[in-house]
Amino acid sequence: MSATSASPSSAPPASVRRAWMAVLARTPRADLEAALARALQDIPPPTYDWLRPPEIGLAMVRGRIGGSGDPFNLGEATVTRATLRLRTLGEAPAAVGVACHLGRDRRRAELAALADALLQIPEHHAVLHRTLIEPFAAQQAAKRAARQQDAAATRVEFFTMVRGD
Numbered sequence: 001m002s003a004t005s006a007s008p009s010s011a012p013p014a015s016v017r018r019a020w021m022a023v024l025a026r027t028p029r030a031d032l033e034a035a036l037a038r039a040l041q042d043i044p045p046p047t048y049d050w051l052r053p054p055e056i057g058l059a060m061v062r063g064r065i066g067g068s069g070d071p072f073n074l075g076e077a078t079v080t081r082a083t084l085r086l087r088t089l090g091e092a093p094a095a096v097g098v099a100c101h102l103g104r105d106r107r108r109a110e111l112a113a114l115a116d117a118l119l120q121i122p123e124h125h126a127v128l129h130r131t132l133i134e135p136f137a138a139q140q141a142a143k144r145a146a147r148q149q150d151a152a153a154t155r156v157e158f159f160t161m162v163r164g165d
Contacts, residue, residue, distance in 0.1 A: 012120060020133045024115055025101040027136045029108035036111055039131040046118060051096065052083035054106035077102055083110035086117045095120040 024032065040046070056078060063074040076121025081100040086096045099109045115132055117126045 012125070017116075017120070020119055020129070021098070021112075021116055023133050023137045024099065024112040024138065026140055027112070029102055029111065031136065032108060032111045032132075033114070034040055035132050035135070040118075043124070047087045048084040048097075048112065048117065049087060050082075050084055051124055052081065053081040054080055054092045054109040056080050056104050056106070080104055080106060080109045082106070084113045084117060085112070086121075087103055118129065141146075 005075045023051065041108035057080075058076040059079045061077050064071050064072050078103055079100060082135075083096065084100050086095045086097070095117040097115070097120070098111035099116060100114065101108060119128050119133070
């Protein structure tokens with residue numbers, strides 16, 4: 001079953017959708033709620049039906065010895081997931097939005113699934129991408145760069161000296 005809303009020719013590439021879903025999964029609920037409300041103020045509120053209402057469960061987290069060795073079960077993490085279908089008028093196929101994130105926040109999963117579905121609709125995509133995805137992606141990239149810079153400051157370079165030849 002396809003999770004896209006439009007015909008295959010106008011559907012976003014899987015890599016593009018994967019990228020915006022990753023941004024939505026990392027965005028805090030308050031930020032997502034405020035940005036989505038601002039983005040949707042000029043259009044009628046979308047209505048939708050639940051295909052899978054927000055539900056909380058556990059996912060096994062796997063690790064690898066040394067980062068590339070044998071895999072092992074590290075432990076379990078709490079995740080919330082949701083799937084909804086936008087109601088449409090006329091002939092247009094309904095968009096299906098999916099969300100999954102770490103934690104136990106049902107509302108956040110609902111908002112992310114709604115944003116995912118709306119981003120698949122060509123007439124809303126540009127505005128939503130500009131107001132939702134781009135600012136949050138930039139914010140997350142800045143945080144990631146700051147963490148990397150902090151970690152790099154503690155890096156120790158080792159070298160070997162050759163004793164007399």
